[in-house]
Amino acid sequence: MARITASVYTSHVPAIGVAIDQGKTAEPYWQPVFQGYDFSKQWLKENRPDVIFLVYNDHATAFSLDMIPTFALGTAAQFAPADEGWGPRPVPTVIGHPELASHIAHSVIQDDFDLTLVNRMTVDHGLTVPLSLMCGQPEAWPCRVIPFAVNVVQYPVPSGRRCFELGRAIRKAVESFDEDLNVQIWGTGGMSHQLQGARAGLINREWDNEFLDRLISEPEALSKLPHVDYVREAGSEGIELVMWLIARGAMADIAGGPPPKVTHRFYHVPASNTAVGHLILENP
Incomplete structure (x- = not known):
C-alpha cells in the first residue's frame, strides 16, 4: 500500500522565488535563508518520495x-x-498523479469533506517556491506532485481543527491506495507576517517558535487555536499556518503510532517582510 513517510513544512515567500530565479541566493541578505535549506536539499535527495501531496494557497491566479x-x-x-x-x-512543469489524486478525492469526500476537484489549473509561487527551496533548480522536479489549494485569502477560511481532521482523512486515503508509493505531505505558507494596514511588516518571533514547538509536541491542542489568535499574534497573513495542520494531521502519531522524528528545524527573519519557518518530520 501507499504510505506517508514524512511531512515538510515551509514558508513560500514570493521574494524567495525571485531571489532564486535571479541568481541572488549567495547575496548577504539572502544567504542565511538559503543556508537553512542546505540540509533539506540533501535530505530530499536521500529520501526522495514518489509523490508529494503539497498543501498551499493560491494567490488569485488559478482562482x-x-x-x-x-x-x-x-x-x-x-x-x-x-x-x-x-x-x-x-521552473519545470509540475507532473501530477491523477490516479492517486482521484483515489484521495473519493476517500476524503466519502469521509464527509467537501473538495473541489480541479482538472486544469496553473500553480503559483505558493507551490513552486517550496519545490525550489527543497529541490534547487532541476530540469524536472524529482517526483510527482499533487497540488492541494486551501482558501486562506478570503474569509471565511477553514478552522485549524478542520484542517487537522482533514489531514487524518488524507492519511487514511493514502494508506488505502493499492500501490507501493512513498508519499510525503508538505504544508506551506506563513509564518508571521502582515502585508497591509497599520501593522504591515509585523513579525512575531516568540509566537512563531512556540507554534513550531506545539506543532511537534501537541498538534491536536494547537489545532483548536481560534482564528483571532493567528491574526492578533501572527498578522493577517499568519492564518496561512492552518495549512501546516493538514500535513501534521496526516502523521503516524495522530493515528496512534509513535511520535515523529524531528529531522530538521530552521527559523529566520527577515525574508522580504516575512518570517521564514521550516521543519521536517519523519515517521519512524
Missing part, C-alpha cells in the same frame, strides 16, 4: 474572487507555472 473553493484538489496530469503578473517562473 479569483469570482470563485473561491475552500479545499481544491488538483487531479490533472500536469500543472504549468502561473503568470503572476511578470510572467511564469522559469
Whole structure:
C-alpha cells in the first residue's frame, strides 16, 4: 500500500522565488535563508518520495474572487507555472498523479469533506517556491506532485481543527491506495507576517517558535487555536499556518503510532517582510 513517510513544512515567500530565479541566493541578505535549506536539499535527495501531496494557497491566479473553493484538489496530469503578473517562473512543469489524486478525492469526500476537484489549473509561487527551496533548480522536479489549494485569502477560511481532521482523512486515503508509493505531505505558507494596514511588516518571533514547538509536541491542542489568535499574534497573513495542520494531521502519531522524528528545524527573519519557518518530520 501507499504510505506517508514524512511531512515538510515551509514558508513560500514570493521574494524567495525571485531571489532564486535571479541568481541572488549567495547575496548577504539572502544567504542565511538559503543556508537553512542546505540540509533539506540533501535530505530530499536521500529520501526522495514518489509523490508529494503539497498543501498551499493560491494567490488569485488559478482562482479569483469570482470563485473561491475552500479545499481544491488538483487531479490533472500536469500543472504549468502561473503568470503572476511578470510572467511564469522559469521552473519545470509540475507532473501530477491523477490516479492517486482521484483515489484521495473519493476517500476524503466519502469521509464527509467537501473538495473541489480541479482538472486544469496553473500553480503559483505558493507551490513552486517550496519545490525550489527543497529541490534547487532541476530540469524536472524529482517526483510527482499533487497540488492541494486551501482558501486562506478570503474569509471565511477553514478552522485549524478542520484542517487537522482533514489531514487524518488524507492519511487514511493514502494508506488505502493499492500501490507501493512513498508519499510525503508538505504544508506551506506563513509564518508571521502582515502585508497591509497599520501593522504591515509585523513579525512575531516568540509566537512563531512556540507554534513550531506545539506543532511537534501537541498538534491536536494547537489545532483548536481560534482564528483571532493567528491574526492578533501572527498578522493577517499568519492564518496561512492552518495549512501546516493538514500535513501534521496526516502523521503516524495522530493515528496512534509513535511520535515523529524531528529531522530538521530552521527559523529566520527577515525574508522580504516575512518570517521564514521550516521543519521536517519523519515517521519512524
